[in-house]
Amino acid sequence: MTKPRIELLIAAPRGFCAGVDRAIQIVELAIEKHGAPVYVRHEIVHNKHVVDALKAKGAVFVEELSEVPDGVPVVFSAHGVPKAVPVEAGARGLAYLDATCPLVSKVHRQAERLVASGRHIVFIGHAGHPEVIGTLGQVPAGSMTLVETCADVAALAPADPDNLAFLTQTTLSVDDTAEIVAALQARFPSIQGPRGEDICYATSNRQEAVKAIAAKCDAMLVIGACNSSNSVRLVEVAERCGTPARLIPCAAEFDFTFLDGVRTLGISAGASAPEVLVRDLVAKIAERFDVTEREVETRRETISFKLPRALEAVA
Template identity: 70%
Template sequence: MNAPFQTTPRPLTVLVAAPRGFCAGVDRAIEIVERAIQRYGAPVYVRHEIVHNRFVVDALKAKGAIFVEELDEVPDGAPVVFSAHGVPKAVPAAATNRGLDWLDATCPLVSKVHRQAERQVEAGRHIVFIGHRGHPEVLGTFGQVPEGSMTLVETVDDVAGLTFADGKPLAFLTQTTLSVDDTAAIVAALKARYPGIVGPKAEDICYATSNRQEAVKALAPRCQLVLVIGAPNSSNSLRLVEVAERCGTPSRLIQRAAEIEDGWIDGVETLGLTAGASAPEALVEEVIARVGAGRVITVEQVVTAQENIVFKLPRQLAD
């Protein structure tokens, strides 16, 4: 009797980007919520998602966080945390007027952009802000300065549509989670159109965004597919998908391993994997387990930078 026919599982190499996942600002924001729950007891209210990741939000809900979109949803006397994306000045002012205990989890690199906006307006310059309309970080930055002090541009074409008079004092700032390449093109267009425009001393796109994009550029050309773990409303995660595709490699954004369809990786021998700055490492491990099921898997780290930045906690929680 013939032995049953057996097939050898197909090999799969998974190239995992490093750095990936949580950045210092996200680590800090999550710790602020966790420590606030320890200090005040549950519930602690959080205005807007603390970071753009459902897994993280659900884990904090289980510990006693309640997420709301507006401050008027927070009961009197309850502690409230502002998200890592930043909020308009009017929000903490309103919280103070109500006598609420509030904690600001705004990423320090976003806060740096806020201070730059204030300084440029104080210097008499109108700000051209490069960012994505409606994103919480953009709304928070616009809310740092008087209405009418800033104009939003999203593309090079938007720059062509600007109508500032010659000689008008101008400055530009950017959202921290943009495509490095797209932003460079927009900045070049601004400088060509308005040679006197003033920019920040160092770029506003944060180190984590830049580093994760560089890591994808390094691994994508070696892959048949790149998976990016992140939320559909996460700007930095969406940019990683774009970066991979510009390298000529198909890419898909997923939130959890369960979203991966078998057909995606059937013919794939080398798979790229990364995670946006709001995605925890547990989700990376979950995806590796999923794609490795039934395959002979080799996991290789593609290291393009080392990150060791840590941001201080608010003074109320520093002890």
């Protein structure tokens, strides 16, 4: 029986970003240096495949420091942690490594400077996300207000409307965030923005790559975890282009009936999804279809981040 034909347009860039690469390497090198187990507070990145692979090497994932025994190393996730967490680790004498993405750390430092200058911060982000919890925890309680939508902006009632600043989570929708920023600037013309773009290069680049192919596709698949903010945003970007899109963790958990009638399929992967999951999906599709595959590159990424000094000798 002849297989139906399908063309795959594969977005580039996709998958791992420099911050994710660095975070995974920190855990691997910590295990190499200290031996197993090495504890990790929260998922190092939001991807089950990555977490399971690190577990197999000797990483133990916990949600709170109280679950970490005395005398063992602990790594903080790429999303960042409130200031209280390293303080608690230090008080307990725990050796810790901070795998916070440097671009998230940059937002943390901006928050500290703005509060030190007396400004109240409006933070654009998703409530409950680890990055948001970590950023809110960089400054004293009450000095930062979280907004998620333009409706939240309309409801703001700051004590000093002329002394505001805004910052954003690094993994937001570029388009949604631009709308919220415009609403803030319309309501509070003197509000101070960040020195540079807070949404990280990887998030922006992956959204741009999806936009470049989505309108040419009958459907779009994004590989990533449901708790991965940047992956969920990629699905939203495709849908805004009018293309049906689905977020899947891996090929094994995909219902292939979604591809009924699809002749051109777009594929991307969130910044914490390894390339092996993309290749596995393509292989699974090729079992059912006569596949032609084309990568569509919109931007070349060359960024890399330094490791913590304590691990440089191990690398």
